[in-house]
Amino acid sequence: MSTASDPRGERLFAALPVQDAPAMARLRGRLADRAQREGILDVAYRTLDTPVGTLLLAATGQGLVRVAYAVQDHDAVLRQLAERVSPRILNAPARLDETSRQLEEYFAGRRTRFDLPLDWRLSKGFRREVLTHLREIGYGRTESYAQVAAAAGSPRAVRAVGTACATNPLPVVVPCHRVVRSDGATGGYAGGPEAKRTLLTLEEAA
Template sequence: MTASDSQTGRLFAALPEQDAPAMARLHDRLVDRVQREGILDVAYRTLDTPVGSLLLAGTGVGLVKVAYAVQDHDAVLQQLADRVSPRILNAPRRLDEVSRQIEEYLTGRRTRFDLPLDWRLSKGFRREVLMHLRDIGYGRTESYAQVAAAAGSPRAVRAVGTACATNPLPVVVPCHRVVRSDGGMGGYAGGVEAKHILLTMEAEV
């Protein structure tokens, strides 16, 4: 299976409506086959949420990528093919548990994620920052300076901003809880509006 397989999978939705059920069955058979043969390295799906469509991607290790629509899902899939494996396929059932937990979080029924994560897309100090973000509790925030100090490099405030901006697992690894020292929200991969929605939701629960 090559990167073109993922493009083929995405084309199913564009087929005539009368062919959709048959194509869905064929797609399910394809997913089952590549899973049996152990040649599916990255499974992905999309999830409609109050903060827009999220692309979810997982490996045999765990969830490896969460991406907002503004990040261009097609470009993200290509990056995954380049950086993780070209053996990538739309396989929603592989991500059922991820989807369930994200939906529970976005409807106020979950305050902490319990998912295996694949950290391969983040290294060095950036990964140290992301590890700390998981300790910022639901409904709380920390400044970029506080996160830098907690990660062991108090002067690396800009590097913390970069780590948050390039976080491969937003929502699940809560970079939205990092704000500016002056009270401003700061940037966010999903856009300032998405960050505001998440912080407001958490504050109201």
């Protein structure tokens, strides 16, 4: 999906041999640079291969706005971003180099906290309160849904905490995987139960 693309650029893409990946990457980079200069690039995105599958990363000028697992359907996520943020979206990997670097360090066990600007526009109200608290749960630690509800100022809103975690637009970076059930069970997760266990195991091993 590249709604901010240049028709001439699209023709150049079509003329390039499929196997000429470096040339395609250079052309994509030039198109992204041009779109940014001309003020027609509102959302940049790329994908990153990780131990929990391929993640879609998307950022606005304000910061990282979306992280999505493959099971969430990357194409559907891009369509949602076009509707809720801006239709001017382009595959512009360079804009997400720092995010990718920090994620790679995290999965390699060399980073315990992310230092990235975040665009919170996809979360509002109580859900935003919950997600803000999640960043305070330290690496390698967990809290129950009930503990998070209390910390967010609504002790009885345990189910709402579950919904906030399930709809977290920035998983991994905003660590909803550190929220578990009171009985010790891992509970649900947008990336699937195996992804949640992988993240918790990674942090326990560090």
